[in-house]
Amino acid sequence: xxxxxxxxxxxxxxxxxxxxxxxxxxxxxxxxxxxxxxxxxxxxxxxxxxxxxxxxxxxxxxxxxxxxxxxxxxxxxxxxxxxxxxxxxxxxxxxxxxxxxxxxxxxxxxxxxxxxxxxxxxxxxxxxxxxxxxxxxxxxxxxxxxxxxxxxxxxxxxxxxxxxxxxxxxxxxxxxxxxxxxxxxxxxxxxxxxxxxxxx
Numbered sequence: 338x339x340x341x342x343x344x345x346x347x348x349x350x351x352x353x354x355x356x357x358x359x360x361x362x363x364x365x366x367x368x369x370x371x372x373x374x375x376x377x378x379x380x381x382x383x384x385x386x387x388x389x390x391x392x393x394x395x396x397x398x399x400x401x402x403x404x405x406x407x408x409x410x411x412x413x414x415x416x417x418x419x420x421x422x423x424x425x426x427x428x429x430x431x432x433x434x435x436x437x438x439x440x441x442x443x444x445x446x447x448x449x450x451x452x453x454x455x456x457x458x459x460x461x462x463x464x465x466x467x468x469x470x471x472x473x474x475x476x477x478x479x480x481x482x483x484x485x486x487x488x489x490x491x492x493x494x495x496x497x498x499x500x501x502x503x504x505x506x507x508x509x510x511x512x513x514x515x516x517x518x519x520x521x522x523x524x525x526x527x528x529x530x531x532x533x534x535x536x537x
Contacts, residue, residue, distance in 0.1 A: 338368065338369055339369075340368070340369060341369075342369045343369060343370045343371075343372070343390075344367065344369055344370065344371040344372070345371075345372050345374060345386060345389060345391055346371060346372070346373045346374065347374045347376055347378065347382050347385070347386065348373070348374075348375070349375070349377055350375045353373050353375060357373070372389050372390070374386065374389055378404070378408060378412060378416055379408075379409075379412045382419070383419045383422070383423060386423070387423075391423070393422075393423045393424075393425060394425050395425055396424075396425050396426070396427030396428045396429075397423070397424055397425070397428045397429075398428070398429045398430075398431075399420050399424070399428070399429070399430040399431070399432075400431050401416070401420075401430070401431065401432040401433070402431060402432065402433045402512070403433055404416075404432070404433070405432055405433060405434055405472065406433065406434060406435045406438055406464045406465065407463065407464060407465060408465060409465050409467055410465070410467050410468060410469060410470050413469075413470055413472065414470050414472075414475070417472055417475060417476065421476070421479050421481070421517075424517050425517075426517055426518055426519035427517070427518070427519070428516075428517045429514070429515065429516050429517075430476070430481070430513075430514070430515040430516075430517075431512065431513070431514055431515075432472070432512070432513045432515075433488070433510060433511070433512055433513070434469070434472065434473075434485070434510070434511050434513065435464060435506075435507065435509055435510045435511075436509040436510075436511060437506065437509050438461070438464045438465070438466075438469065438506075438509075439465070439466050439467060439468055439469060442506070443461055443506040443509070444461040444462070444466065445461075446461070446505075446506050448503075448504065448505055448506070449461055461506075472513070473485050473513055473515075476515050480517065481515040481516065481517050482515065482516045482517075482518065483513060483514070483515045484513070484514050484515075485511045485512070485513040485514075486511065486512060487508065487509075487510070487511055487512075488507075488508075488510040488511065488512055489501040489508055491512065
């Protein structure tokens with residue numbers, strides 16, 4: 338990462354406190370400036386981001402791995418709409434979705450029956466149970482170039498993560514990679530339904 342890069346991390350206070358405690362315990366230090374913003378994604382996180390010095394006219398890389406599946410549909414839609422609104426051409430977005438996470442087949446799968454005792458939570462219940470939006474299509478309609486692939490494509494390649502041979506619904510997880518080019522951004526309104534502009 339270039340030394341002049343700047344990182345903004347947005348999360349709830351309890352999550353950021355836990356992360357900071359763990360990183361401090363192992364002596365991990367960021368090599369670039371990192372601003373941690375305490376704000377819920379269901380709130381006006383864009384206001385906090387801009388107030389902290391985020392520049393919407395510079396290309397940004399957004400990372401939403403392990404985020405969207407936990408959000409209610411309206412919050413996911415608004416998060417991506419704001420990402421779109423704050424992204425200049427050249428920006429990238431990495432995200433994760435879990436196909437079928439709202440279905441009874443996923444939520445009642447035998448594999449997760451013992452998770453309350455093992456980790457203190459029924460794993461599928463941590464994910465939002467409502468109908469999911471088609472975020473890839475929404476991004477494409479707003480002018481993003483999007484590719485989604487199964488997480489297993491990467492875990493197998495690097496020898497990490499869930500065993501794809503196990504009957505595990507999490508195999509339905511997909512990683513998405515989106516790119517906003519200048520040409521694509523100018524041919525469509527943003528996800529808030531307004532003509533594209535780099536102004537927030």
